[in-house]
Structure formats: C-alpha cells, structure tokens
Amino acid sequence: MPKWADVILIPLISILLAAILSAMVILAIGENPWAALKLMVDGALGSTYGWGYTLYYATNFIFTGLAVSVAFHARMFNIGGEGQAVLGGLGVALACLYVPWPHWSVALLGATLAAALFGAAWAAIPAFLQAKRGSHIVITTIMFNFIAAALLNYLLIGALKVPGSMEPATAKFPQAAHLPSFQDMFNWGDTTMFRGAPANVTFFVAIAACVAVWALIWRTRLGYEIRSFGHSESAAKYAGISPTKIIMVSMLISGGLAGMMAINNVQGEAERLVLNAVEGAGFIGIAVALMGRSHPFGVFLAALLFGFLYQGGAELALWTSIPRELIIVIQALVILFTGALDNMVRMPLERLFLAMRRA
Amino acid sequence: MDFATLLQMLDATVRLATPLLLACLAGLYSERAGIFDIGLEGKMLAAAFLSAAIASVTGNVWLGLMAGIGASLLLSIIHGLASITFRGNQLISGVAINFLAAGLTVVIAQSWFAQGGRTPQLSGDGRFSSVTLPFAETLRDVPILGPIYYELISGHTPLVYFAFFMVPVTWWVLYRTRFGLRLRAVGENPAAVDTAGVSVVFLRYAAVGICGVLCGIAGAYLATALQAGFTKDMSAGRGYIALAALIFAKWRPWHALYACLLFGFLQAMVLRSDVVERVLGFSLNGQFLDVLPFILVVLLTGFVGKATAPKAGGEPYVKER
Numbered sequence A: 001m002p003k004w005a006d007v008i009l010i011p012l013i014s015i016l017l018a019a020i021l022s023a024m025v026i027l028a029i030g031e032n033p034w035a036a037l038k039l040m041v042d043g044a045l046g047s048t049y050g051w052g053y054t055l056y057y058a059t060n061f062i063f064t065g066l067a068v069s070v071a072f073h074a075r076m077f078n079i080g081g082e083g084q085a086v087l088g089g090l091g092v093a094l095a096c097l098y099v100p101w102p103h104w105s106v107a108l109l110g111a112t113l114a115a116a117l118f119g120a121a122w123a124a125i126p127a128f129l130q131a132k133r134g135s136h137i138v139i140t141t142i143m144f145n146f147i148a149a150a151l152l153n154y155l156l157i158g159a160l161k162v163p164g165s166m167e168p169a170t171a172k173f174p175q176a177a178h179l180p181s182f183q184d185m186f187n188w189g190d191t192t193m194f195r196g197a198p199a200n201v202t203f204f205v206a207i208a209a210c211v212a213v214w215a216l217i218w219r220t221r222l223g224y225e226i227r228s229f230g231h232s233e234s235a236a237k238y239a240g241i242s243p244t245k246i247i248m249v250s251m252l253i254s255g256g257l258a259g260m261m262a263i264n265n266v267q268g269e270a271e272r273l274v275l276n277a278v279e280g281a282g283f284i285g286i287a288v289a290l291m292g293r294s295h296p297f298g299v300f301l302a303a304l305l306f307g308f309l310y311q312g313g314a315e316l317a318l319w320t321s322i323p324r325e326l327i328i329v330i331q332a333l334v335i336l337f338t339g340a341l342d343n344m345v346r347m348p349l350e351r352l353f354l355a356m357r358r359a
Numbered sequence B: 001m002d003f004a005t006l007l008q009m010l011d012a013t014v015r016l017a018t019p020l021l022l023a024c025l026a027g028l029y030s031e032r033a034g035i036f037d038i039g040l041e042g043k044m045l046a047a048a049f050l051s052a053a054i055a056s057v058t059g060n061v062w063l064g065l066m067a068g069i070g071a072s073l074l075l076s077i078i079h080g081l082a083s084i085t086f087r088g089n090q091l092i093s094g095v096a097i098n099f100l101a102a103g104l105t106v107v108i109a110q111s112w113f114a115q116g117g118r119t120p121q122l123s124g125d126g127r128f129s130s131v132t133l134p135f136a137e138t139l140r141d142v143p144i145l146g147p148i149y150y151e152l153i154s155g156h157t158p159l160v161y162f163a164f165f166m167v168p169v170t171w172w173v174l175y176r177t178r179f180g181l182r183l184r185a186v187g188e189n190p191a192a193v194d195t196a197g198v199s200v201v202f203l204r205y206a207a208v209g210i211c212g213v214l215c216g217i218a219g220a221y222l223a224t225a226l227q228a229g230f231t232k233d234m235s236a237g238r239g240y241i242a243l244a245a246l247i248f249a250k251w252r253p254w255h256a257l258y259a260c261l262l263f264g265f266l267q268a269m270v271l272r273s274d275v276v277e278r279v280l281g282f283s284l285n286g287q288f289l290d291v292l293p294f295i296l297v298v299l300l301t302g303f304v305g306k307a308t309a310p311k312a313g314g315e316p317y318v319k320e321r
Helices: A005-027 A033-047 A046-075 A080-096 A104-131 A139-156 A204-217 A221-231 A233-238 A243-270 A281-291 A297-317 A326-340 A342-358 B003-031 B042-059 B061-084 B090-113 B145-153 B158-176 B179-189 B190-196 B201-227 B240-247 B251-270 B274-282 B285-306
Strands: none
Touching: A005 A033, A005 A326, A005 A342, A005 B090, A033 A046, A033 A297, A033 A326, A046 A080, A046 A204, A046 A221, A046 A243, A046 A281, A046 A297, A080 A243, A080 A281, A104 A139, A104 A204, A104 A243, A104 B240, A104 B251, A104 B285, A139 B240, A139 B285, A204 A221, A204 A243, A204 A297, A204 B042, A204 B061, A221 A233, A221 A243, A221 B201, A233 A243, A243 B179, A281 A342, A297 A326, A297 B061, A326 B061, A326 B090, A342 B090, B003 B042, B003 B145, B003 B179, B003 B201, B003 B240, B003 B251, B003 B274, B042 B061, B042 B090, B042 B240, B061 B090, B061 B201, B061 B285, B158 B179, B158 B201, B158 B251, B179 B190, B179 B201, B190 B201, B201 B240, B240 B251, B240 B285, B251 B274
C-alpha cells in the first residue's frame, strides 16, 4: 500500500465512518444532522469568539495528544493523561500561588516546569511498575487517574482551600501570573478580536511542543531508541537499548506533556485551581493521538478538529435539545474506528491496492 | 459496635459486592481467554440504562434484565470484532466502548425520557424485590445464627444469589470441564490450542460472550435492584474496581469473591461513615476509601507481590501461514 493511503486515506475513511454513525445518532434522536453541523460550524468557527474557544480546547488536546503519542511510539498506552493533567494543575497552582513572579513570561516558564514535573512524577510510578515489576501500565495509569482525582479533591477541601470559603478551589492567582489571552494580544485600538474567549499564549507553547516532540522522535538518538523499542522490544534489547530506560523516559516525557496542559486550563483560563478542571481532555488525547497517527502534525490537526467538536458541541447543547454527551459518543466512535477497528478499513484497502498493482 | 450494626454493615457489603463480583467474573472469563477487557465499566453502564428503560416502559423487571444483557452483549460483540476478528488493540477497543456507553446512555435517555439523562424512578414490578429464604422468619429468634440467617443471608434480590452461585460455577467450568481447560489454554498459548484442532476464534468469542452476559446482569442489578432507575454515570468506576479485584485475585474465581467482598466492605464503609466514625473514634476520608482498592492493588500486586496476567492476554492471535 502506498504511504499516502496509510497516512491520509485510512484516517479519512475512519473519520468518515465515525461521522456517518454520529449523524445517524443525531437522526435517531429526532434532530437534523445537517442543521446540527451548521450550528456547530457557526458556533465554533463563525466568529473570533468561537475560534477563541476552539483554539483554547485545541491547546489542551495538543498537549494530551502529544502525551499519548510519545507513549505510543514506545508501544505503551498511557491512559493516565487525565490524572497527570490533574497533578500538572496542582503544580501550576503551587507555582503561581507561592512564588512571587516578576513578570508573566517568567511565571509561564516556572509554571510550565512545575506542571511538567508534577505530571511526570505521576507517570513515574506506573512506569516503574511496568518496567520493573510487570504491572500493566494501562491498569496502573487508570488507577492513578482515580487516585489523582481523590487527592485533588482532598487538597481542595482541605489545605489549598481559601479559608472561610465554601467552594473547593484555591485562591485566585496573583496578577503577575496572568497569561496574555488572545484578547490582550490581538487588540488594535477599536478592533478587539477574540473578546471574552479563553485562548491564550499557551497555544504557542503547544505549537512549540509539537515541534519539540517531532525533533525528539525523529531527529535524536533517544527518539530513535524509543521508536526501535516500540517496533520490536527484542531487537531493541539486542541492539543494547535498555527497556527500563526507554519505558521510564518515554513515560516521564508523556506525563510531563500531559501535565503541561495545566498551564492552559489552570493558569491561562481559570487562574485558580478548581475541581474537575481537566474535563476529560486527558482521554480525548487518546482519540487525538490515534487520529493524528502519533505524528505531531497529525496531532495538531486532530486537536483542532476536537477543539471544533468541543466548542460546537457546547453550542449544540445551548441551542438544541442535543446534550453535550453527544461529543463523547463522537469521541468514542473516532477511537473505535481509528484505533480498534483500524484493520476493518485497512484489510480491504490493502487487498484493493494489491489487486490494482496486479492489474 | 453492636451485633445488629455489624450485620447491617455486612449486609451492605454483600449488596455492594454483588455488581463487583459479577463484573469481576465477567472479566475473568474474558481475560482467561486472552482478551483484555477494560470495557467492563461501559458494558455495565449500557446494561444499567437499557434495563432501567425497558423495566420502566414495560413495568417488568425481567424484561429489563434481558434488555440489559442484550445491550451488554452488543458491546461485547463490538469488542470481539475489534479484538478477535480484526486483530485490533483490545485496550483501545475497551476505552472506546466505555466512552460509547457513557455518551450514548445519556443522549438516548435524554431524548427518550427528557429527564436530564436519567430514567423514571422504578417501583413495584419494575424492580427486583428481595427474596425471603425458607424458615428465615421462624429461625429469626435463634441466638446469633438466627439474625445472621435472617439479616445477612436471606432478604436479597435473586441476582445477589446468582452472583454468589456463579463463583463455584465459574470454578467448576474453568477447572473441571473440557471447555474450561481450552479456555484457559487459549489465554496462555493459543497456538497450541489451534494445533490441537480447536478453534481459537470460537473459544475467544464464547469467553467474550459470557463476559457480556455477566456484565449485563451486573448493570441490570445496579439500576433495578441496588437503585431504582438509571442515573448518568451510575456505574461510578465499579468496572475498574472489578478489574482491580481481578488482578488482586490473580485471575482465580474464589479469590475474586474474597477481593470483591473486601472492596464491597470498603464501599459499605463509605456508605455508613457514621458507623465507622463511632467504631474508630475518628472519621475516615470517604475519598480515600473510594480509591483504597486501587492503592491496595498498586501496593500489593505492584510493589510487594506480583500478579502475572494470562500470557497471551492482549495479543491478537494470528495463524501462521
């Protein structure tokens, strides 16, 4: 099969299948899929406000999608992006609350470091258990999602809560830690774009992360080792690559990337740490990585699509009787078709291309 | 703590352990046959929804149970297609099934009943009622044993007895029948089973099917016996706790029972935090108790001991040509 078919055609067909089934679900609950799509496009892409939300969500998904991708390259499945992003949020909150930053750019640097450190730390234990004790990484990372949620809940009703307040949330971060939003950046006198939308400077950090991950995976010795380990563990071992090292390093990078999502949603948007701040973005990372074929550019495109779906879905829930959970259905279908049922599309296509070559 | 309170706690343990046990045994069949299943949660949730929906529409809980099993089986077939027929990644398929159930149940419930993603409250024949075992009333006054029989053993819904009955049945099927031997073999070394002329595909589909039926019963139990109706996300991580129990039990049926009873007891402690506080003299954090099963499993099967999954688990079987 030619490369373009593998990289473009198969994902496109998979997404088309997911889209058709989603349309059938919308039809089945008595709504018009075409009208729904138009509403979503209008709501998510029809104004700079809509774009501001779409790009904000996409920023989250770029980080979690990259996180899952890096683990995929080492043939590991990191379902723990959710928990790692929760811990990243904790790191950002501690950095923003307890360090007097002189300027937002330094604060961004410090918070990014804290987020990555906390996220990586949360991935370290499952990685260690996988490398040394044979516990399955998928099971441990799932469990760590639950443990992270409980830990955050415990801290937000205890040590980190504002004294006297009933709300389980930290205090608001100081003004110096405020990241410039798109509204601050794209403001020329009388024309203010992205008014009120949460997209912020983190979007550019996410793009930088895409480039960095691309360079790491395809342009460094470590990336080469990660990929060879992912292709064949025994061959990598034979070539002198340490499995323990690759499992640990790739999971630490993965956890760090997932944690870095927190600079967008915690420092950039909420400017304080609240319960359930991650909102399932860690899981959407799975769909994004699968759809993007674990390539940073693919992840970027897939994250944009999911950002659109997320913002469009919110608009749908606002204007029609279609609940927001429809997005979860679409997400599930994308994971199913681009991930689990990949061969369902691939096998007949391979046969088709073989037949064409013979002819 | 007096005797009556202890019995109440244990009674709650039994009720809360039942869905865990059914899901855990479901996972046991599937994983022993070499098909990892992290979609237990989703299958339970789908079954909980459809059983409650059908029970509320027809007023017959048994029809609800059948519908619940049907919903769970359908998801099992998707899992089987993805992981057996199309040799896809079993874990990814499980994740997809969990999200599919989490999303579809709310979307359908909202358009069907328009009650914010829940089904109407079930009552009367729409719910499983408890069974009073023979002589429970007459033996009630016998000291110690009487209350144990009356409070703890009698007075549960039929599904509870079914779940506990499934433990010896599963043991017998796995270790005393030809089917069970083949099932275990296909999870360890499918090539050997294939060489012996037994169909790997059939065995794995059978295991996934049994898993679907048991998950369906677990879900129906949640919505029509433990509670009265479906609410959004009502499985609340039970599928994952069942998975934890399965690892804790190292994929063995009797140990699965003990693990599920232990985790059920932890859930009963959350439910009766007043009792726990009275006995211990201080209150335990409910959040902590909720995730204690996971912490226990990570500590005891990760750091201290070791739990080795069936060898061929997670790997699609490809016949050599």
